[in-house]
Amino acid sequence: MPxxxxxxxxxxxxxxxxxSSPRHKISPDGEGYFSTHSSSVNCIDDIDVYLKFDxxxxxxxxxxxxxxxxxxxxxxxxxxxxVLGKTEEEAHxxxxxxxxxxxxxxxxxxxxxxxxxFMNTGKQAARIHCATIGWDAIExxxxxxxxx
Amino acid sequence: MFDVSKVRDDxxxxxxxxxxxxxxxxxxxxxxxxxxxxxxxxxxxxxxQDETSNSHRGDYDLxxxxxxxxxxxxxxxxxxxxxxxxxxVFTSGATDGMNLVAYGYGLKFLKPGDEIVLSHAEHASTxxxxxxxxxxxxxxVVFIPLKDKQITVEALxxxxxxxxxxxxxxxxxxxxxxVAPIKEIAKLVHExxxxxxxxxxxxxxxxxxxxxxxxxDFLSFSGHKLCGPTGTGVLYGKYALLDAMDPFExxxxxxxxxxxxxxxxxxxxxxxxxxGTLNIAGIYGLEAAVNYLLSIGMxxxxxxxxxxxxxxxxxxxxxxxxxxxxxxxxxxxxxxxVDGVFAQDEATLLNSKGIACRSGQHCAKMLPEDLGTVxxxxxxxxxxxxxxxxxxxxxxxxQGGDFLDAYF
Numbered sequence: 001m002p003x004x005x006x007x008x009x010x011x012x013x014x015x016x017x018x019x020s021s022p023r024h025k026i027s028p029d030g031e032g033y034f035s036t037h038s039s040s041v042n043c044i045d046d047i048d049v050y051l052k053f054d055x056x057x058x059x060x061x062x063x064x065x066x067x068x069x070x071x072x073x074x075x076x077x078x079x080x081x082x083v084l085g086k087t088e089e090e091a092h093x094x095x096x097x098x099x100x101x102x103x104x105x106x107x108x109x110x111x112x113x114x115x116x117x118f119m120n121t122g123k124q125a126a127r128i129h130c131a132t133i134g135w136d137a138i139e140x141x142x143x144x145x146x147x148x
Numbered sequence: 149m150f151d152v153s154k155v156r157d158d159x160x161x162x163x164x165x166x167x168x169x170x171x172x173x174x175x176x177x178x179x180x181x182x183x184x185x186x187x188x189x190x191x192x193x194x195x196x197q198d199e200t201s202n203s204h205r206g207d208y209d210l211x212x213x214x215x216x217x218x219x220x221x222x223x224x225x226x227x228x229x230x231x232x233x234x235x236x237v238f239t240s241g242a243t244d245g246m247n248l249v250a251y252g253y254g255l256k257f258l259k260p261g262d263e264i265v266l267s268h269a270e271h272a273s274t275x276x277x278x279x280x281x282x283x284x285x286x287x288x289v290v291f292i293p294l295k296d297k298q299i300t301v302e303a304l305x306x307x308x309x310x311x312x313x314x315x316x317x318x319x320x321x322x323x324x325x326x327v328a329p330i331k332e333i334a335k336l337v338h339e340x341x342x343x344x345x346x347x348x349x350x351x352x353x354x355x356x357x358x359x360x361x362x363x364x365d366f367l368s369f370s371g372h373k374l375c376g377p378t379g380t381g382v383l384y385g386k387y388a389l390l391d392a393m394d395p396f397e398x399x400x401x402x403x404x405x406x407x408x409x410x411x412x413x414x415x416x417x418x419x420x421x422x423x424g425t426l427n428i429a430g431i432y433g434l435e436a437a438v439n440y441l442l443s444i445g446m447x448x449x450x451x452x453x454x455x456x457x458x459x460x461x462x463x464x465x466x467x468x469x470x471x472x473x474x475x476x477x478x479x480x481x482x483x484x485x486v487d488g489v490f491a492q493d494e495a496t497l498l499n500s501k502g503i504a505c506r507s508g509q510h511c512a513k514m515l516p517e518d519l520g521t522v523x524x525x526x527x528x529x530x531x532x533x534x535x536x537x538x539x540x541x542x543x544x545x546x547q548g549g550d551f552l553d554a555y556f
Contacts, residue, residue: 071496123500
């Protein structure tokens with residue numbers, strides 16, 4: 001459970017903030033990025049997700065770009081924020097906790113930071129895939145390229 | 149006209165007091181699928197509870213009864229469309245019928261350089277079978293320019309040539325609900341010695357159709373969009389064309405004989421296209437659905453929906469916060485966006501208030517370009533939709549609030 005009391009107002013603010021001014025919504029032109037495309041049959045979401053490692057097993061940069069609703073925009077932007085500087089293991093742990101939160105199972109809230117704003121997504125079950133589309137893409141990139 | 153409240157009593161989904169997200173259900177997604185009246189469910193149950201047997205497969209009374217029922221259903225569907233019995237092929241739905249024409253006719257007769265004419269407004273079930281046939285035969289897909297988001301005879305004549313072999317459009321578009329002038333289109337297409345394949349998924353459930361009057365060559369639609377069971381549908385085709393084309397699927401029930409030299413002979417249409425065991429219970433239900441609609445009257449259903457459409461447009465325009473994409477389309481589909489809110493987010497907010505609308509591109513993934521938006525919210529009506537349903541939608545939009553309310 002959250003280590004501090006996150007009010008609904010704060011959660012709304014976090015989502016709106018990342019929706020209206022996403023920090024990581026960019027297609028990188030530099031080298032060394034791995035990317036994957038992710039789209040949804042249920043929603044309009046159609047995004048590319050990019051990940052770059054620093055050569056010592058940590059995430060150096062993460063970003064995404066494409067068409068997405070508020071929930072997928074904010075959630076994709078937040079995962080890009082959260083994986084920065086993390087090792088593959090730390091990133092997997094973080095993503096795992098997020099998925100547990102989505103499934104309404106017990107989870108370690110201490111690593112989720114702003115992603116806790118999505119703790120109510122289960123109330124709109126049809127939108128869970130919007131809240132996870134960017135996270136799933138990052139997880140896939142981590143798995144595919146962790147030795148590179 | 150008819151009494152909508154009486155009609156609603158015929159539908160278990162409507163009279164049960166069903167709720168969604170704690171609110172009474174307001175179902176405005178009838179272009180996707182429709183609710184089933186008791187008579188449809190009863191007809192299907194009758195097959196399962198009292199008349200189960202395989203059609204065309206036995207010599208006993210039960211089987212004879214099932215056979216008789218299927219052939220009766222074929223007559224009902226033929227008369228519903230103004231077709232002959234042997235021009236009615238039972239399918240699993242509109243998509244199945246479109247694929248049957250594409251693979252059965254297109255694959256057999258199209259040659260490199262031939263042209264297939266489509267529009268940007270078409271549903272994936274029209275687009276993709278023809279994309280595939282173009283790839284397989286070397287034919288080319290050509291798009292007509294939409295004029296004011298609509299298909300016009302003028303735009304069509306600008307692309308028709310001696311290379312045109314197939315023209316395929318929806319009778320009523322599933323996103324915008326405009327009615328294509330099929331009769332005039334058919335005349336023009338035939339002057340160019342091409343064939344007109346019509347997607348009737350959004351027209352057959354909502355208006356009186358006479359295929360002979362329209363003079364289309366093929367028309368495909370789904371049962372589940374006209375109060376019938378899912379997994380049912382009909383392909384109408386002119387008999388000579390059905391006779392000329394190949395079966396899409398082969399197997400039991402459609403062959404006459406097969407031989408050691410690996411050849412086979414097939415039954416005549418429509419049986420030639422009905423390989424394997426039919427969706428017999430579904431066909432019982434489909435016939436019941438058509439009889440139900442006929443008992444209310446297709447003209448009455450059409451008038452009711454057009455009235456609802458006008459009412460919805462009036463009310464939505466008054467809110468001053470909605471962009472409408474098809475205010476002038478007559479049929480019961482309203483496509484819109486609430487200004488400043490992404491379509492999916494609006495649909496989620498509506499869900500939180502018990503209102504079922506669809507958002508996105510509605511399977512017509514090339515249309516957004518013509519609309520100038522990536523996604524829309526679509527509310528679609530049917531015979532059981534009321535002005536109160538539309539009030540609920542408009543009230544929800546007027547109350548507005550933050551679309552994130554759905555989550556908190």
